[in-house]
Amino acid sequence: MKLSYTSYRVQCTHPFGISRSTHDHYDVVYVYLEQDGILGRGEAAPSGRYNEYASDIIGVLDNGIVLPESMDDPIAFSEKVLPQCKGIKALEVAFSMAILDWWCQKEGMPLYQYLGADPSKAPKTSFTISIGDMDLIPEKVKEGALFHILKVKIGMGMEKDKAIMNAIRQETDQLIRVDANEGWDLDTGIEMCEWLADRNVEFVEQPFKSINLKDTAELRKKSPLPLIADENSLNSGDIPGIEGVFDGINIKLMKCGSLIEGLKMVKMARERDMQIMLGCMIESSVGITAAAHLSPLVDYADLDGNLLINNDPYRGVLVEDGKLVLPRGNGLGVSLNSIEEKLI
Numbered sequence: 056m057k058l059s060y061t062s063y064r065v066q067c068t069h070p071f072g073i074s075r076s077t078h079d080h081y082d083v084v085y086v087y088l089e090q091d092g093i094l095g096r097g098e099a100a101p102s103g104r105y106n107e108y109a110s111d112i113i114g115v116l117d118n119g120i121v122l123p124e125s126m127d128d129p130i131a132f133s134e135k136v137l138p139q140c141k142g143i144k145a146l147e148v149a150f151s152m153a154i155l156d157w158w159c160q161k162e163g164m165p166l167y168q169y170l171g172a173d174p175s176k177a178p179k180t181s182f183t184i185s186i187g188d189m190d191l192i193p194e195k196v197k198e199g200a201l202f203h204i205l206k207v208k209i210g211m212g213m214e215k216d217k218a219i220m221n222a223i224r225q226e227t228d229q230l231i232r233v234d235a236n237e238g239w240d241l242d243t244g245i246e247m248c249e250w251l252a253d254r255n256v257e258f259v260e261q262p263f264k265s266i267n268l269k270d271t272a273e274l275r276k277k278s279p280l281p282l283i284a285d286e287n288s289l290n291s292g293d294i295p296g297i298e299g300v301f302d303g304i305n306i307k308l309m310k311c312g313s314l315i316e317g318l319k320m321v322k323m324a325r326e327r328d329m330q331i332m333l334g335c336m337i338e339s340s341v342g343i344t345a346a347a348h349l350s351p352l353v354d355y356a357d358l359d360g361n362l363l364i365n366n367d368p369y370r371g372v373l374v375e376d377g378k379l380v381l382p383r384g385n386g387l388g389v390s391l392n393s394i395e396e397k398l399i
C-alpha cells in the first residue's frame with residue numbers, strides 16, 4: 056500500500072463568516088492510498104476551533120506513517136493507522152475515508168452499501184448563508200434558491216441577528232435552520248428562540264459556549280425550538296453528557312475522526328431518541344461525499360461545504376431539487392473534476 060498526500064487551498068465564493076471568525080480560504084489535505092491499481096482518497100479539513108491545522112497534518116505525515124503490510128480487513132487496518140495521527144481528528148477521518156474508499160472499490164461496492172445506508176433515503180441538504188456584508192444577502196439567498204432549506208449563521212447579538220434574519224426574510228420564506236455558533240448568552244438565547252419560532256425556523260444549533268451546559272438546559276426548558284449540539288457533540292463520548300440538554304446532535308466527520316465513529320454516534324443518538332444532523336466544514340467533494348454516504352441514516356443534512364467554494368477539484372455527491380444524490384460508483388465514487396498537477 057502506497058501513501059501519498061498533498062495540501063490544497065479551497066477558496067470561498069464569499070468570505071465565510073460565523074460568530075467567531077471569517078475566512079476567505081481554508082487549507083485542506085488530501086490523503087491517497089494506492090495498491091493493485093486502486094486509489095483510495097480521503098480529505099482532512101481541519102478546524103481551528105479544535106486547534107487543528109493543515110500545517111500540523113503535513114508535519115505528522117512528513118514524519119511518516121507506518122502502514123500495515125496488507126489490507127485484509129479495513130477496520131484492523133484503521134486501528135493500526137489512526138492512532139498514528141497524533142490525535143488530529145481531521146487526519147484520522149481522512150485515513151478512514153481513504154481506507155474505506157480503497158476497500159469498497161476492491162470489494163466492488165459503493166460506500167453507502169458498506170455503511171448499511173439506502174441511497175434513496177438521502178435527505179435534502181440545507182444551504183448556508185454565512186455572516187458577512189449585509190448587502191450580499193440578496194445574492195446569497197439567490198444562490199440558495201434551489202435548496203428547500205437555508206442554514207443561517209447568526210450569534211452576533213440580538214440586534215444584528217434580527218437584522219440578518221429580517222434581511223433574509225425580505226428575500227425568501229424558505230425553511231431556515233439557525234446556527235449561533237456559541238455566540239449567545241442566556242437572555243439573548245431565550246428571546247431569540249421565541250422570536251425565531253414565529254419565522255419558519257426549524258431548530259437552533261449551538262446557542263452557547265460548549266462549556267455552558269447549565270444555560271443550555273435552562274434554554275431548552277423555555278425554547279419553542281429544538282436545540283442541536285455541534286461544538287458540544289464532537290464524538291460518541293459526548294453524547295451521554297448532553298442527553299436531556301440538547302434535542303439532537305450534529306455529527307461532523309472532521310470532529311469525530313472516522314466513518315465508523317460516525318455510525319456509532321448515529322446508533323447512540325437513536326437509542327436516546329435524539330435528532331441527528333450531519334454537518335461539515337468548508338471542504339471539497341471528497342469529504343462531503345464521504346459524509347453524504349452516511350446521510351440516509353440521519354434526519355437532517357447540512358452538507359454544502361463543497362458548494363460554498365469555487366475551486367472544488369473533485370466531483371462526487373450531487374444535489375437535485377435540494378436532495379443529496381449519492382454517486383453509484385464503487386467506494387466514495389469521487390473523481391477528479393479539474394486538472395491539478397499535484398492531485399490524483
Ligand SMILES: [Mg+2]
Pocket residue numbers: 234236260261285286305
Ligand atoms: Mg454548527
